[in-house]
Structure formats: structure tokens, C-alpha cells
Amino acid sequence: MLEQPPPGHRSLLAPEFFQDPHAVYQDLRGQGTVHRRVVKTFAAEMDAWVVTGYEEARALLADPRLSKDARSLPQVIAANFVPDETAPPGAAPPAAPPNPRNMLFSDPPDHTRLRRLIGKAFTMRRVEKMRPWIENATDELLDTIVADRAFDLVEEVALALPIYVIGNLLGVADDRFADIRRWNAVLTNIDGSADEKQTALAQMYAYMGGLIESKRSQPGDDMVTALLEAQDDGSGLDEGELLSTIFLVMNAGYETTANMISSGVLALLRHPEVQERLRQAPELIPGAIEEFLRFEGPLNLATIRFTKDPVQVGDVLIPRDAIVFVSLLSANRDAGRFPGPERFDIERPASGHVAFGHGIHHCLGAPLARLEGEVVFRKLLARFASWQLAVPEASLRWRYSMQFRGLDRLPLRLS
Numbered sequence: 484m485l486e487q488p489p490p491g492h493r494s495l496l497a498p499e500f501f502q503d504p505h506a507v508y509q510d511l512r513g514q515g516t517v518h519r520r521v522v523k524t525f526a527a528e529m530d531a532w533v534v535t536g537y538e539e540a541r542a543l544l545a546d547p548r549l550s551k552d553a554r555s556l557p558q559v560i561a562a563n564f565v566p567d568e569t570a571p572p573g574a575a576p577p578a579a580p581p582n583p584r585n586m587l588f589s590d591p592p593d594h595t596r597l598r599r600l601i602g603k604a605f606t607m608r609r610v611e612k613m614r615p616w617i618e619n620a621t622d623e624l625l626d627t628i629v630a631d632r633a634f635d636l637v638e639e640v641a642l643a644l645p646i647y648v649i650g651n652l653l654g655v656a657d658d659r660f661a662d663i664r665r666w667n668a669v670l671t672n673i674d675g676s677a678d679e680k681q682t683a684l685a686q687m688y689a690y691m692g693g694l695i696e697s698k699r700s701q702p703g704d705d706m707v708t709a710l711l712e713a714q715d716d717g718s719g720l721d722e723g724e725l726l727s728t729i730f731l732v733m734n735a736g737y738e739t740t741a742n743m744i745s746s747g748v749l750a751l752l753r754h755p756e757v758q759e760r761l762r763q764a765p766e767l768i769p770g771a772i773e774e775f776l777r778f779e780g781p782l783n784l785a786t787i788r789f790t791k792d793p794v795q796v797g798d799v800l801i802p803r804d805a806i807v808f809v810s811l812l813s814a815n816r817d818a819g820r821f822p823g824p825e826r827f828d829i830e831r832p833a834s835g836h837v838a839f840g841h842g843i844h845h846c847l848g849a850p851l852a853r854l855e856g857e858v859v860f861r862k863l864l865a866r867f868a869s870w871q872l873a874v875p876e877a878s879l880r881w882r883y884s885m886q887f888r889g890l891d892r893l894p895l896r897l898s
Contacts, residue, residue, distance in 0.1 A: 495520045495533065501881050504783060504888070505825075508813035511535045517796045521565050522784070522808055523673055523885055530563045531806035532799075533784075537817035537837070539796050540785075540809045545842030549788040549807055553588035559789040563806050585727035587735075587786060587844060594843060600720055601728060601847065604709035610851050613648065617858050620647050625866055630898040633873035637893045641744040645737035645855060653732060654698060654705030659690065667734050671884045691729050706732065732848070739839075740852040742781035742889030743772075744859055749879075749893060750775060750827055752870055757829055762864045771829040772856045773836065777815045778827050780838035783888045785809040811837050812888060867897035 500507055511518050516536030521528050534540050543549055586597040624640050646660050655663065669675050669683040694707060702708040707729060713719050720728060751758040761767055787806060794801045801807060815836045816824040839846035846852075872879075873894035880891045 501883055508535055517799045528565045529806050530565050531808055532801050534809045535813035537814040537820035540814035541841050548792045548794050550590050550791045551588050551788055552590050553584050559804050585731050587731055600713045600715050603713040604706050621858050621862050631896050633894050633896055635892050636895050637745050637890055641741045645740040649736040652706050654703050654707050673883050673885050691726055736848050738887050739781040740855050743856055745890045745893050746779040747775035754827055765861055768857055768860050774829045776838035777834055777836035780811050780815055782811050784886055785811055869898045871896045
């Protein structure tokens with residue numbers, strides 16, 4: 484293992500960090516663009532390198548020397564494991580969860596084959612076909628809002644719509660949506676124990692296995708059926724790849740969208756003049772979605788990577804077999820790329836933000852997330868002329884999750 488990070492290295496694990504990560508990242512960017520810190524993923528704390536500058540982030544997200552290969556990752560995590568202060572000497576990291584290969588945790592040529600197969604099932608045509616029932620689902624959710632009565636936008640809209648969309652995309656029964664949300668809440672909570680996460684993961688994989696078998700016997704117009712049927716040069720996804728791909732879609736497919744919606748609504752509450760501008764000029768909404776994503780992106784850190792060879796970043800040499808995290812939040816507030824990065828500006832020129840990543844692992848579901856955001860904001864702005872927080876703004880809390888950036892609750896009154 485490398486020499487331990489300097490005192491204060493645990494700042495990225497402290498609960499207060501998640502309430503204002505931008506201040507921490509601004510300070511870090513002032514000291515350089517890559518930093519050694521301890522970062523926690525799943526249930527293990529690891530000695531890692533955190534990249535905070537835009538140009539460096541964009542370059543490393545596309546750098547083939549940084550690997551995401553699921554087969555090698557557990558050994559690299561173990562080599563960089565940092566025991567908790569209360570752990571006995573020689574403590575080992577928690578056992579890594581079963582992680583069959585999917586396109587997010589693989590390198591070319593495996594990644595190339597997997598992404599091509601998934602692309603056959605998750606086409607732009609399939610996304611566009613979803614627009615009418617996304618609009619209907621949004622109308623149904625907004626119909627339940629009673630004027631001037633407090634409700635939680637996170638629970639009743641921001642989470643409810645994406646889980647409905649992803650559930651229907653995959654062919655999940657409506658009565659299992661709550662289970663998916665419960666399992667994912669355990670898996671993404673940084674405070675959860677390894678045992679709790681293993682249990683949630685086992686339950687989710689068991690459900691997905693049953694879903695696959697049901698689609699084999701009764702195919703439908705859904706993505707699981709399309710994945711079962713997808714072929715590339717005569718071969719398709721094996722069982723592990725199929726399970727892991729459905730897991731990826733089921734989780735990443737709604738968390739990011741939910742966070743984008745709630746963070747965007749909060750930004751418009753804080754900027755009522757922008758809210759009214761969008762109400763009067765709804766054609767600006769697609770551009771506003773891009774600024775929501777840049778200004779308060781739905782992901783804090785890109786998913787874990789490790790170096791296959793030493794990588795020079797500015798004047799810092801990251802050694803081989805080191806864990807690397809790219810801070811998407813920090814890169815999107817880098818003044819070297821975005822003039823006045825703390826300014827919320829929906830008419831900012833096309834910005835090239837990295838909220839959905841960059842390179843071969845750029846989020847395949849980004850068009851669907853943008854579509855859902857566009858539908859939700861058009862309808863919210865058209866239906867409700869008055870938006871008010873139902874609690875003091877100081878009481879709002881952000882989730883304790885290293886990867887995701889989203890509000891726990893957003894109580895509102897609309898009329």
C-alpha cells in the first residue's frame with residue numbers, strides 16, 4: 484500500500500461534506516487538480532486519488548490507462564484498503580459483492596461488445612416511443628398535487644416518475660417498484676453496513692433472475708426481452724452479463740434523473756426570475772436542463788477506476804494499481820472551463836459539462852433522462868404559477884452518498 488494520506492484526509496467522508504461539497508472542491512481546486520483522499524465505496528474505505536479539474540477530469544474519463552475491469556477491481560481495492568480507526572491491526576476489507584461483467588465495469592474489447600448489444604435494445608427509437616406515456620405518467624403524478632398543500636417533491640414526483648419509467652422500460656410489475664427503491668437506498672447509503680448491502684444485493688439479484696425467466700417464457704415489449712433477443716455476430720449476453728446489465732439499468736437509470744429533477748426545482752426556487760423566464764419561454768427548457776446538470780449534477784463522483792500504468796496528471800504521478808475517482812461536481816464548477824461557475828445561467832453557451840461522464844463510458848441513458856426532465860419541467864411550469872418551499876431552506880439536507888448528489892426531501896407548496 485502507498486504511504487497513508489496526510490492528516491485531514493477523511494474530510495470527503497464527513498457528513499458535513501455532503502451538505503456543501505462545492506466549497507470543499509473549490510478549496511481543493513485552488514491547491515491543484517488531483518488529491519489523495521480516503522473515499523468509501525460499497526462498504527470499504529480506500530486510499531484514492533480524486534481529480535477535481537475539468538480538463539484533467541475529461542482527459543482521464545477517456546484515458547485507456549484507467550481501467551474499470553470488474554475482474555481485477557477487487558484485488559486493487561484490497562491493496563488500497565484503509566481500515567477504520569477502530570479496526571484491529573491487519574483488518575481486511577469487506578468481501579467484494581458478486582459483480583458480473585457489464586458495460587460500466589469492463590474495458591474494451593468486452594466493453595465494446597456489451598455496449599453494442601445493449602445499444603440494440605436501448606435505441607433512440609425506443610426512448611422516443613416512451614414520450615407519450617412519460618407525459619401521461621407526469622400528468623397523473625401532478626394531478627395528485629393539491630394547491631397550497633405541502634408535499635414532498637422528491638418522494639411524490641422526482642423519484643416516482645423515473646422509477647415508473649425504468650420499471651416499465653424493463654417490464655417490472657408496478658407492485659415491485661417500492662422494493663427496487665428500498666434495495667437501492669441501502670446500496671447507495673454510505674453509512675450502510677456490508678451485511679445490509681449484501682442482503683439487499685442478493686434480494687435484487689434474486690428478483691432479477693425471476694424477471695428474466697418470466698420474460699423467457701412470456702416475451703414482451705420491454706428492454707429485458709430485447710436484451711434476451713439481442714445478438715452480435717451470433718452471440719448475446721451470457722447469464723451474468725444479463726443480470727448485471729439489468730441491475731445497472733434498474734439502479735443508475737432512475738437515481739440520476741430523480742436527482743436532476745429535484746436539484747433543478749431547487750435552483751428555480753432560488754431564482755424565481757429564471758423560473759418565470761422559463762414559464763414565458765418554454766423553448767429555453769432544454770438549455771435549462773443542461774445548466775441544471777452542470778450547476779448541481781446528479782452524480783458527485785464518476786464510478787471507480789484504477790490505473791493499469793502510472794499516469795501523469797499535471798505535476799502529480801499517479802502510480803500503477805491506484806484507485807482514481809473523477810469528481811464530476813468539481814469539474815463542472817471549474818472556472819477554467821466555465822466562466823462564473825457559481826452563477827446559475829440557463830442561457831449559458833453550450834458547455835460540454837461532464838454530468839453524464841465522457842468517453843466510452845458516457846451514460847447511455849442520458850437521452851432518456853433529458854426527455855424526462857424536459858417533460859416534468861414543462862408541465863410543472865405550465866400548471867403551477869406559484870412555487871414555495873414548505874420548510875425553511877436551511878433545513879434541507881442532501882443524501883449521505885459518495886456517488887449520488889440528491890436531496891433527501893424537498894417539501895413544497897404549489898398553486
